[in-house]
Amino acid sequence: MSLNDHWMQRDLATLWHPCTQMKDHEQLPLIPIRRGEGVWLEDFDGKRYLDAVSSWWVNVFGHANPRIGERIKAQVDTLEHVMLAGFSHQPVIELSERLVRLAPPGLARVFYADNGSSGIEVALKMSFHYWRNAGQPGKQRFVTLTNSYHGETVAAMSVGDVALFTETYRPLLLDTLKVPSPDCWHRAPGVDWETHSRQMFSHMERTLAEHHHEIAAVIVEPLIQGAGGMRMYHPIYLTLLREACDRHGVHLIADEIAVGFGRTGTLFACEQAGITPDFLVLSKALTGGYLPMAAVLTTDTVYQAFYDDYPTLRAFLHSHTYTGNPLACAAALATLDIFEQDNVIEANRALAAHMGRACAHLAEHPQVGEVRQTGMALAIELVADKASKTPYPWQERRGLAVYRHALQRGALLRPLGNVVYLLPPYVITPEQIDFLAEVAGEGIDLATRTAVSVAVPAGAPAEFRDPG
Numbered sequence: 001m002s003l004n005d006h007w008m009q010r011d012l013a014t015l016w017h018p019c020t021q022m023k024d025h026e027q028l029p030l031i032p033i034r035r036g037e038g039v040w041l042e043d044f045d046g047k048r049y050l051d052a053v054s055s056w057w058v059n060v061f062g063h064a065n066p067r068i069g070e071r072i073k074a075q076v077d078t079l080e081h082v083m084l085a086g087f088s089h090q091p092v093i094e095l096s097e098r099l100v101r102l103a104p105p106g107l108a109r110v111f112y113a114d115n116g117s118s119g120i121e122v123a124l125k126m127s128f129h130y131w132r133n134a135g136q137p138g139k140q141r142f143v144t145l146t147n148s149y150h151g152e153t154v155a156a157m158s159v160g161d162v163a164l165f166t167e168t169y170r171p172l173l174l175d176t177l178k179v180p181s182p183d184c185w186h187r188a189p190g191v192d193w194e195t196h197s198r199q200m201f202s203h204m205e206r207t208l209a210e211h212h213h214e215i216a217a218v219i220v221e222p223l224i225q226g227a228g229g230m231r232m233y234h235p236i237y238l239t240l241l242r243e244a245c246d247r248h249g250v251h252l253i254a255d256e257i258a259v260g261f262g263r264t265g266t267l268f269a270c271e272q273a274g275i276t277p278d279f280l281v282l283s284k285a286l287t288g289g290y291l292p293m294a295a296v297l298t299t300d301t302v303y304q305a306f307y308d309d310y311p312t313l314r315a316f317l318h319s320h321t322y323t324g325n326p327l328a329c330a331a332a333l334a335t336l337d338i339f340e341q342d343n344v345i346e347a348n349r350a351l352a353a354h355m356g357r358a359c360a361h362l363a364e365h366p367q368v369g370e371v372r373q374t375g376m377a378l379a380i381e382l383v384a385d386k387a388s389k390t391p392y393p394w395q396e397r398r399g400l401a402v403y404r405h406a407l408q409r410g411a412l413l414r415p416l417g418n419v420v421y422l423l424p425p426y427v428i429t430p431e432q433i434d435f436l437a438e439v440a441g442e443g444i445d446l447a448t449r450t451a452v453s454v455a456v457p458a459g460a461p462a463e464f465r466d467p468g
């Protein structure tokens, strides 16, 4: 038995994996990873995989990065953890100061959680609670975009709209207001991104005008709807949204969990719209992909609405046990050092341009509807019919065939349903990008060459998307 098989069998005897129909592993090998280095992951049989998706979008400076590793090691020997209520420590203070300095102007306070979904819950609760404290308790609802994703806890699911993740749990969810996404995949032929995003804003404007008295906040993923298939839109939408939220007295929550830290071409996506949200939620790449942590940045106005004598019960009495964990803070500080010292945002421009050139030809493929890109995220939309942009039925799992092929060729390239995407660590080289483009092209050929027949259970929804 190979070492991979040995570990796979032990794993499958005990573990229950995230975002997985475990029965798939009767066919699909589970890959036990022994070590990582830079963009590479290596399994127990010595096979290497180029991590094209940054291990679920977290790893920006490569695996086993010595600069992040050393910082964590030093922190382990100094202070591994202390509760953050009533106590503080140097890494969390320094990190908060730096995040406030780097974030869009006006964000002055940092609250920590220990994963992205929890960070979203913090922002939702803070916004809701702010309006109560401000004497407007009727403002209780949240506005979300169709096809959005904000995490898997119950309130975070409520403000999401990817049916695969939320449909089953509908009876548990909050009652939100859903507005059509500015997603430019749906633009009419000949219409550019800016015009489309601008036109789609009319739906948002109407909802805000009609419902502002009952709305606490609008929540969006700036520029890229990640789990919804790397769908993209123009920054003008955010500029218009900020103005409308101000005019109607509604908070704006920017979920930059996936797009923050350089993914879109600027450190934060909101910068491209020249806006400051009322809440900026960060996670994923915040720690370079080393440790789970989320940060919610907000304004002094929000902070002051909670600041009062204890008996008024205006305080935000929310906590997660590992809030502000020193090891995670150390990883985040090392990550920010790398951004600063290596001039990463600038260097990424050349890499992003290379990625665009390397994948441009895939747009000519008869089963590719579009190749789109925002900074260091590039997506290839597979379609059953190019002219009508008809998607492959989700049950055919075309993306899974691309995934399997890529594994064989030594790449971790895990599509979101019909969307094959590259979201690589920033330490990738142009040659490695070329390799990924080649593997993606081969995978798409294989995945779309033949008809796939699948049994569709009665009553199955039409719009499900395979998980990423």
Ligand SMILES: *Cc1c(COP(=O)(O)O)cnc(C)c1O
Pocket (backbone or CB within 6 Å): 115, 116, 117, 118, 120, 149, 150, 151, 152, 221, 226, 227, 255, 256, 257, 258, 283, 284
């Ligand atoms: C991943 C993600 C989340 C959820 O973060 P978790 O750490 O997985 O809970 C929320 N919003 C967006 C945009 C994400 O990509």
